[in-house]
Amino acid sequence: MKGRGRLMEHMEYDMDRKNEKDGKNIEYNVVREEAAYNAKPYDGYTIEDYCAIPEDQRVELIDGVLYDMASPGITHQSISMSLSIQIGTYINKKGGNCRVFAGPIDVQLVNDNRTMLVPDIIVVCDPDKVKKERIVGAPDFVVEIISHSSRKRDYEIKMKKYNAAGVREYWIVDPERERVLVYDFEEKSAPVIYGMDEKIPVRIFSGELVIAF
Numbered sequence: 001m002k003g004r005g006r007l008m009e010h011m012e013y014d015m016d017r018k019n020e021k022d023g024k025n026i027e028y029n030v031v032r033e034e035a036a037y038n039a040k041p042y043d044g045y046t047i048e049d050y051c052a053i054p055e056d057q058r059v060e061l062i063d064g065v066l067y068d069m070a071s072p073g074i075t076h077q078s079i080s081m082s083l084s085i086q087i088g089t090y091i092n093k094k095g096g097n098c099r100v101f102a103g104p105i106d107v108q109l110v111n112d113n114r115t116m117l118v119p120d121i122i123v124v125c126d127p128d129k130v131k132k133e134r135i136v137g138a139p140d141f142v143v144e145i146i147s148h149s150s151r152k153r154d155y156e157i158k159m160k161k162y163n164a165a166g167v168r169e170y171w172i173v174d175p176e177r178e179r180v181l182v183y184d185f186e187e188k189s190a191p192v193i194y195g196m197d198e199k200i201p202v203r204i205f206s207g208e209l210v211i212a213f
Helices: 047-051 074-094 151-165
Strands: 018-021 024-027 059-062 065-068 099-102 121-124 141-145 169-174 179-184 192-195
Touching (some): 047 059, 059 151, 074 121, 141 151, 151 169
Antiparallel strands (some): 059 065, 121 141, 179 192
16 A cells, blocks of 8 residues: 655545537546646646555556546445455465465556556466565456546556556456446457356466455
8 A cells, every 4th residue: 555655735626427519529637737736737747646645645646647537436435345255265265375364455567667556356367576565567367347537447547557567357347237347358359248147267276266245
């Protein structure tokens, strides 16, 4: 998690999900452009800046932009708890190096000083990636649970980031639409859509682990 470091004086958030700018419809759950933070523009932040933000400010850094992260709701937390327990139980039974982590947990993708992702659930099978403060490098498995404020980031922006970084498998759990989108990046195949009433195999474990929602 972030260190407290320097205070973000005069930092403001606009909680409207969208706004018009330069004729384009854009997400606006980000730090306002006019907000002061070390006199830098909002699209120029680095991991060093991110680590200086007080811990009570829940944000995510993607390509130099700080995105506000709303506190998760009850449905989100229930799904996260259930999935973490099922995955953790399987890993403990099978043994090996894999570990499951439930968010918030910082993930720094290698060779990207302008991005610090905060996924909901990850599995990391390389112990060298588990550092004291964060995960450094691509997790093997990532789950994002959709909320209204994270829909575009999870479906588009973060999916591309995870794929490019070498994540093996990525799940997007969408409680509102009652579906799970499963990307098997190793196979480079089209994503598979499951209903949340279906049992879903975890591909990094060769389908031995089957998740039930």
